[in-house]
Amino acid sequence: MRPQAIGAPVLQRLPRIYWALAALVLIGIASVPQFRTVSNLANVLDQSATLAILALGQAFVIAGGMIDLSVGQLVGLITVVACMLFQAFPDMSLLVVAGCLALAAMIGLINGELINRLRMSPLILTFGMLSVLQGLIFMFTDRSIGQVAPSIAFLANGRLLGIPVSLFLVALVAFAAWYGLQRSIFGWHLLAMGNSADSARKAGLNLYGLIRIAYLVSGLCAGLAALLVAGRLGTGFPNAGNGLELDAIVAVVLGGTPLKGGRVSVVGILGAVLFLGVLNNLLNLLQVPAFTQIVVKGLIVIAAILADRPGRLAQPA
């Protein structure tokens, strides 16, 4: 079921999005001198870190054949709450971070519980949750509040030996996601559920438990992503998470994980996130007019999904 051929040529196993990424990078190198600079590369990595973590969390639910539309507003809520608390308790940042991550994980868990208990479509439940969370944000505040702790700002923007600090966090989360989804029994069961919930149930898998944990991870990742957003923006902006859920879903799917679940590639997701980051960067540097950029991005999403189609189904995943 899973890619085990460690010795197989790397290129063959590399998700297709990397070809698109390579093409994009080549165009960039050939056409824009500023693109080649190390600081630009570091910028792109910084800009992509939030999406990477959010997409990796989303991968857990999508691999199981579900979806989580609430993560964007969850990012907004945690950003606002975190910045408010950072400002109120400047000496207890560690506690605030732990509290915010716990809150995010709990909201994820609530999503999972409700899906289990109410037997609802995950899409409609998390869509409802999106609105609930947005309401909660605006109950807290109707404007930017609080201020991020310097350590979190450093996490989101800082450099260690010229390498963005956020990259370490992404690497850590990616490793955890890779292990959890592609190397553990849990991941195996989750993918089995994504392939066919009925068969998984008949095989005696604990679907409730799988759903619960998948959403918990998605929530937790949203919490982490929110800390990065807070670090980038320096403040708790109530609309900070608007639309992020769709970006995350696009990244997951472009990375070769189908929306119906049953298959997942953490490496592919990272490639897709980088692809989107480089695309944004390059469109800006190439001086493509703002409205044309939007059209190009949409077309590329469609083209990329078309390029990632047949044949892939036959490949083990």
Add this chain to the structure above:
Amino acid sequence: MHRYLKPVIAAAAIIGAFTTGASVAQDMDLTKKETYDQIMNWAKEPLDTSKYKKDGDLKIGLSAGYLSNAWINFTAQSVKYEASLHPEIKEVKVTDASFNPTKQAADIEDLLTSGVDAILFWPVDEKAILPALQKAHEKGVATINIGYNFMRDPAVTSNAYVNQWTYSEQVATEFAKSLNGKGKVFAMLPIAGSSAAVVQLAVLQDVLKNYPDMELISSEYGDWDRAKAKQLTENLLQRFPEIDGAFSPAGQMSMGIYEAFDEAGRLGELTLSPGDDYNGWTKLVAKEGKWGSVTSGLEVGREAVKQAVNILTGKPTTTAVVVPTRYLDPAEAAKLNEPDRPDDWFKTDLPKEFLPQ
């Protein structure tokens, strides 16, 4: 199964390890009139332009919080027009963050990468854009705010500014006068959470203090959207048997309010506040012969470019340029109206090739 979570929990602990204390910054209180008096004083302070002085060609970046709005669009066009009048400006690069502050931070980084000398910007959010502006500041790039609020921060070189307090106050005062200081009114505000919505509500509440017989029965967020304003008003009309007026500084939302009252057959009870110079609204003012306009300060786009040129060529200037707004009575406001133009349009003196295409 919980053992799968261990790596993630470990990650959380590592972030925690980075964490220390936080400094507390002083915020400007947008809901107090004194803040704006203070701003007007700051605006007059001289600005040291020597460190921004550049020789030769200039490259200007324009980072828009979002562009799909007629007012911002017209202002962006006037930025391009004014830039065309200055031969030393070789290029204007425009980015659109589509109301996403994280994208705007990335846009500004990209503008810096492509080597602009000055960045004009409409922030999605004033506070959320500061870390990105800080990077520009460190590179010696001038930053000029064209947004709703005055920004006072080392990272913001200058402001081209429309005093939102005065503007909203002109609207609110004329509104209260036209209602003879009494009645039940509601407020139609822009996007919840935007600084414009915050200021407008604060001003209205402040002005209403002088009119004890006026009651604010509801505040709605119409997102600068005619359709949304209409729907919200329809619901209010069901909720309240008596509504005497609507405070709505944005003309396009006023039109939605007007239509909702009209269709409910309750136009007779409606008094609208003055709107702005939105063409659909001035058409309505011309038709009704009442309510008036307060000019919205579209000139800020051109003023911002002039300010950028002053700063980059090392000419003396002040910390901010303030564009005044003016109340126009219904007769004057009606003159702004261009019946052959679309509703979604602003009265402007831009030459034809710079009108939105």
Add this chain to the structure above:
Amino acid sequence: MSAVASPLPEGMRLPSLEKAAVWIVLAILLLLAGLTSDAFFKFNYLANLVRQAAPVGITAVGVTFVMLLRGVDLSVGAIVSMSAVVCALVMDGKAENLWLGIAAASACGAAIGLANGLIIAHGKVSAFIVTLGMSIVVYGLVQMGTGGTARGIVSPGFREAMNSRILGNTLPVLVVCLLAAVAVGIFLQSRTRFGRGVYLVGANPDAARLAGLPVARITVVAYIVSGLFAGLGGLALLARTGVSGTNPGAGMEFDVLAAVVLGGTTFAGGRGSVGGTFAGVMVLFIALNLANVAGLPFAAQLTIKGLIIIAASAAHSWIGSRGSGRSQE
């Protein structure tokens, strides 16, 4: 499940509990609403509510077909915007351009639907992503085409006619339009080969293919229908509120999606109906109005909206599972 594949027309079968679920939810919600404010029992108010729902409702009729096919259409919000903007541009304030504008807007919607359908049917890729990408493309095209300012002017008479009331000044024309769209949808769904094909393909695409059904053609037509209805939804929006910016349909796809799912059409395909969608639209709009009429502040309204969507959907799936003994996905 197999009942939907029955050749009998919809109306001739007793509605199962599952099919009636959304109507039960609607009735309960209306009752609750009526207890909060007696306005909900007044004809005028209800007519007005249905009129507000017209743009979303008309669009939802079309989306029902792609959802029955196990697809989804996230591009409808952008199509609604495009249709409204294009229509006003073509009309250009001249009465003689009225029908030209309407035709152009409908054609735009159908063309985008055709593009969606061709890519999805022949590319065999995720409809979610394709239509999401398409929504970005369409939004960008509208911005490019207009420069960010909606420059169109509506023909005189168009909005006046659409916003008037007929039958002794009681029934708003837009309500008639919505009901007509629903009627056309029900006709397509139950009286045409296309409609039966949609159910069969949605219930089991492999079986449908083996049975010799033109799966690709049915898929393409379903997306054209979805695009076309979204175009008409855009016209309804234009009629209701005139020219209002270049993106008046922003985010509408999610309201539409919520309405269709509330109406009993699941992502698993093959189950659901246009009638249910209409009820779903009404559930959604009553929920929104209820929160607003109750005088809740903006923040609380958002939360309540979410809770009502969750509660209505949960109630619906509970009633449904009692009826068919099968839970929703």
